[in-house]
Amino acid sequence: MLDDRKLEVLRAIVEDFVSTNEPVGSKTLAERHGLGVSPATVRNDMALLEEEGFITHPHTSAGRIPTDKGYRLFVDRLSQVKALSSAEKRAIQSFLEGAVDLDDVVHRSVRLLSQLTQQVAVVQYPSLSRSEVRHLEIVHLAPNRLLLVLITDSGRVEQRVLELPGLVSDDDVHQLRNVFGPRLHGRKLLDAPKALEDLPDAAPPSLRPVLTSVLSVVLSALVEKPEERIAIGGTANLTRHALDFPQTLRPVLEALEEQVVLLKLIGEVNDPTTVHVKIGEENSVEGLRSTSVVAMGYGPGGLGVLGPTRMDYAGNISSVRAVARYVGDLLAGA
Amino acid sequence: MLDDRKLEVLRAIVEDFVSTNEPVGSKTLAERHGLGVSPATVRNDMALLEEEGFITHPHTSAGRIPTDKGYRLFVDRLSQVKALSSAEKRAIQSFLEGAVDLDDVVHRSVRLLSQLTQQVAVVQYPSLSRSEVRHLEIVHLAPNRLLLVLITDSGRVEQRVLELPGLVSDDDVHQLRNVFGPRLHGRKLLDAPKALEDLPDAAPPSLRPVLTSVLSVVLSALVEKPEERIAIGGTANLTRHALDFPQTLRPVLEALEEQVVLLKLIGEVNDPTTVHVKIGEENSVEGLRSTSVVAMGYGPGGLGVLGPTRMDYAGNISSVRAVARYVGDLLAGA
DNA sequence: TCCTGGCACTCGTGAAGTCAGAGTGCCAAG
DNA sequence: CTTGGCACTCTGACTTCACGAGTGCCAGGA
Numbered sequence: 001m002l003d004d005r006k007l008e009v010l011r012a013i014v015e016d017f018v019s020t021n022e023p024v025g026s027k028t029l030a031e032r033h034g035l036g037v038s039p040a041t042v043r044n045d046m047a048l049l050e051e052e053g054f055i056t057h058p059h060t061s062a063g064r065i066p067t068d069k070g071y072r073l074f075v076d077r078l079s080q081v082k083a084l085s086s087a088e089k090r091a092i093q094s095f096l097e098g099a100v101d102l103d104d105v106v107h108r109s110v111r112l113l114s115q116l117t118q119q120v121a122v123v124q125y126p127s128l129s130r131s132e133v134r135h136l137e138i139v140h141l142a143p144n145r146l147l148l149v150l151i152t153d154s155g156r157v158e159q160r161v162l163e164l165p166g167l168v169s170d171d172d173v174h175q176l177r178n179v180f181g182p183r184l185h186g187r188k189l190l191d192a193p194k195a196l197e198d199l200p201d202a203a204p205p206s207l208r209p210v211l212t213s214v215l216s217v218v219l220s221a222l223v224e225k226p227e228e229r230i231a232i233g234g235t236a237n238l239t240r241h242a243l244d245f246p247q248t249l250r251p252v253l254e255a256l257e258e259q260v261v262l263l264k265l266i267g268e269v270n271d272p273t274t275v276h277v278k279i280g281e282e283n284s285v286e287g288l289r290s291t292s293v294v295a296m297g298y299g300p301g302g303l304g305v306l307g308p309t310r311m312d313y314a315g316n317i318s319s320v321r322a323v324a325r326y327v328g329d330l331l332a333g334a
Numbered sequence: 335m336l337d338d339r340k341l342e343v344l345r346a347i348v349e350d351f352v353s354t355n356e357p358v359g360s361k362t363l364a365e366r367h368g369l370g371v372s373p374a375t376v377r378n379d380m381a382l383l384e385e386e387g388f389i390t391h392p393h394t395s396a397g398r399i400p401t402d403k404g405y406r407l408f409v410d411r412l413s414q415v416k417a418l419s420s421a422e423k424r425a426i427q428s429f430l431e432g433a434v435d436l437d438d439v440v441h442r443s444v445r446l447l448s449q450l451t452q453q454v455a456v457v458q459y460p461s462l463s464r465s466e467v468r469h470l471e472i473v474h475l476a477p478n479r480l481l482l483v484l485i486t487d488s489g490r491v492e493q494r495v496l497e498l499p500g501l502v503s504d505d506d507v508h509q510l511r512n513v514f515g516p517r518l519h520g521r522k523l524l525d526a527p528k529a530l531e532d533l534p535d536a537a538p539p540s541l542r543p544v545l546t547s548v549l550s551v552v553l554s555a556l557v558e559k560p561e562e563r564i565a566i567g568g569t570a571n572l573t574r575h576a577l578d579f580p581q582t583l584r585p586v587l588e589a590l591e592e593q594v595v596l597l598k599l600i601g602e603v604n605d606p607t608t609v610h611v612k613i614g615e616e617n618s619v620e621g622l623r624s625t626s627v628v629a630m631g632y633g634p635g636g637l638g639v640l641g642p643t644r645m646d647y648a649g650n651i652s653s654v655r656a657v658a659r660y661v662g663d664l665l666a667g668a
Numbered sequence: 669t670c671c672t673g674g675c676a677c678t679c680g681t682g683a684a685g686t687c688a689g690a691g692t693g694c695c696a697a698g
Numbered sequence: 699c700t701t702g703g704c705a706c707t708c709t710g711a712c713t714t715c716a717c718g719a720g721t722g723c724c725a726g727g728a
Contacts, residue, residue, distance in 0.1 A: 025691050038701050043692070061691045061708040101495075103561075137473045139483065149473065149483055149493070157493050159483070161435075235569065236587035249583070253570035359720050372672050377721070395679045395720045671728080678721075686713080691706105698701075 002052070008035065009045045010054055011078045014066050018310055021243065023063030068280035071292070071309055075277050079314040084322055092116075096326050102126070102155035106231045109303060109327050114234025116319040119307035120256065124266050125229040126154035126300035126331060133184040133192075138176050138214070143167040148217065152189075154300050154331045158227070162217050168210050175207055176214060193219060230262050237307070244290070244308035251287030256306075261285050265293050266304050272297040272328060275317045280309040294320050298328035336386070342369065343379045344388055345412040348400050352644055355577065357397030402614035405626070405643055409611050413648040418656055426450075430660050436460070436489035440565045443637060443661050448568025450653040453641035454590065458600050459563040460488035460634035460665060467518040467526075472511050472548070477501045482551065486523075488634050488665045492561070496551050502544050509541055510548060527553060564596050571641070578624070578642030585621030590640075595619050599627050600638050606631040606662060609651045614643040628654050632662035 012033045016024040026039040026046060035042065046064055049055050054070035057063065066074065084092075095112055099105040106123050113121035131152035139147040146162045179202075183195050196215060203211050235256060238249050245252065255261050264285070269276045278293045288306070294316045295304025303324055305316055346367045350358040360373040360380060369376065380398055383389050388404035391397065400408065418426075429446055433439040440457050447455035465486035473481040480496045513536075517529050530549060537545050569590060572583050579586065589595050598619070603610045612627045622640070628650045629638025637658055639650055 023691090027691075040701055041699085044700085047693080057692085059708060061706085063691065135473070135475055135481075137471075137481070137483075139469070139471045139473075141469055141485070147469075147471070147483070147485070147491075149471075149481070151475070151481065157481075159491050159493075233591060236584055236591060239582045239584040239587060242582065248573045248576065250570050250573040253573060257567060257570060361720080374672055375670085378671085381722080391721085393679065395677090395718090397720065672726085674724090681717085684714085687711090691708090693706085695703090
């Protein structure tokens with residue numbers, strides 16, 4: 001049904017349309033790409049591709065443009081991922097290696113991605129729950145107030161202030177450190193509940209009340225509803241593609257302000273082995289129906305770019321992959 | 335030179351233009367506002383106002399619009415600040431009071447401001463250097479590695495990891511806490527250098543090497559170049575006023591991505607007693623020449639809104655003032 | 669001295685009409 | 699299955715035109 005030439009025609013349409021932003025007609029297509037067939041033949045193929053829903057034309061006498069379904073096919077079967085030049089690789093590496101701490105890594109990644117792809121870049125901070133505990137410090141702020149400081153292997157530091165119902169002594173705090181520390185060290189926070197479940201029973205009775213308070217905070221705040229953070233950049237690039245958005249940028253900008261939405265886009269892609277692409281309508285978020293997302297996990301978090309469906313998928317996929325890998329390596333090595 | 339009626343005409347022009355976004359002509363102006371004079375008279379006044387540079391017309395047969403200079407006069411002398419209704423005040427207060435921690439306060443403020451004003455809102459986190467130290471904790475992560483955790487009275491928690499050239503013992507760390515703690519507690523970080531300058535001399539000789547390392551980190555990272563943070567929101571509102579921007583939103587969005595630029599806009603307004611307004615060309619930042627900024631300090635930081643010069647200054651000023659006051663109170667009381 | 673009505677003039681806006689070009693679909697022939 | 703030919707469609711750019719809002723100026727009146 002879809003023989004090789006038809007696929008080739010689809011690829012040509014996508015590539016031309018992406019680079020020129022103009023509906024592509026049979027004639028220009030036939031001559032620009034060396035298809036070796038006449039425009040009339042291309043027209044027949046186009047008619048079939050349209051019947052199958054891979055392309056449309058905005059109006060009768062205009063060229064064809066890909067549909068979401070067409071882009072999907074292109075991404076899945078037609079685009080060959082561009083390898084980055086070694087110069088590019090080196091540039092990425094050296095740019096990221098200059099980072100001094102986690103915040104810096106994240107910000108540099110955002111900047112890098114948005115510059116490489118000319119799109120909006122989104123980078124999730126390493127998720128707490130998927131990171132390992134390197135250190136849990138309990139600071140005795142006041143007789144009834146503790147500060148928990150959690151440091152993970154990905155360099156993220158998180159703190160919570162904890163108000164206790166009763167008073168605790170320095171000695172209690174010291175003991176708390178001793179019971180929590182060894183059980184959490186080197187563990188993923190996801191596994192913390194299991195590691196801590198027998199704690200109240202094992203601890204000396206005098207310590208139990210305060211211990212259960214601390215335990216519940218650790219579990220609820222750090223494990224069950226950990227605060228996920230996200231950095232975003234390159235929104236100005238949206239104006240670059242303003243023509244690609246049906247009405248205005250408004251709904252897109254609004255969606256980008258919703259952390260939750262972004263997390264959904266980026267955070268659910270945990271898989272650090274392949275790049276995931278969501279195209280237009282595939283996107284569940286209202287307001288991002290005219291955008292595509294290219295995302296990948298880097299280990300304890302995810303990152304990606306967002307832009308109009310008319311984007312350079314091949315290029316963006318390879319950029320996202322490259323950055324994700326470097327970031328993953330960087331954080332794993334730190 | 336500018337008698338009362340001419341000022342009244344200017345006010346009318348500004349108000350009409352702000353609300354309708356259409357150049358205002360002599361006739362509609364004369365009848366809509368009860369000026370009690372004929373359109374011809376208004377025309378004469380307009381001619382004079384134009385000669386003085388307060389208004390222009392885009393082309394010969396169009397009405398007048400205010401210039402930056404006109405807005406400036408309007409803001410300085412003509413706009414009477416709207417008092418917020420008590421319902422609005424209550425709404426602001428209850429919205430902000432629901433915040434659970436500093437991050438929440440800042441995010442809620444941004445959201446509140448952008449919704450109240452329909453503009454882009456910017457809120458600076460309480461500046462470290464202008465906050466008081468509530469607690470400085472030194473955590474012994476590893477033999478040659480310390481974690482400094484600083485907690486301020488405005489609820490901000492900042493941490494730095496510190497690699498030492500040599501090894502330190504638990505006991506050393508304990509002593510460090512004792513020398514730093516009392517000297518910093520209740521002090522503003524700005525004053526820290528003075529409070530700490532005699533420290534190396536006063537300390538026991540064995541502690542000096544590590545103490546000077548810690549000291550230099552405290553001074554450089556927390557005092558000299560403290561990491562200022564900023565939250566921003568409501569960028570989608572820019573599209574609401576897209577017509578007001580000469581070409582595209584691009585330069586504005588680009589400027590908004592530069593933390594440094596925003597800090598310059600918001601951070602330099604420390605004065606928590608009055609609202610500062612920068613109009614169009616007054617703005618030093620290239621790319622924000624077509625925008626106005628309404629900002630105010632709230633104590634240890636600043637906040638404000640940014641929008642097209644054609645904005646409701648009176649309304650925005652009162653919103654910014656109200657939010658700044660509530661935030662200031664909230665953080666001072668916390 | 670200042671206000672007012674009148675009047676000619678300017679100029680942008682929007683409607684309507686025209687036209688060329690790109691592109692299509694279909695058909696019959698190779 | 700491919701190809702050239704041909705009639706058809708539709709957009710976008712361009713022009714023209716009339717309208718009307720708005721101005722500037724002037725001369726007369728308070």
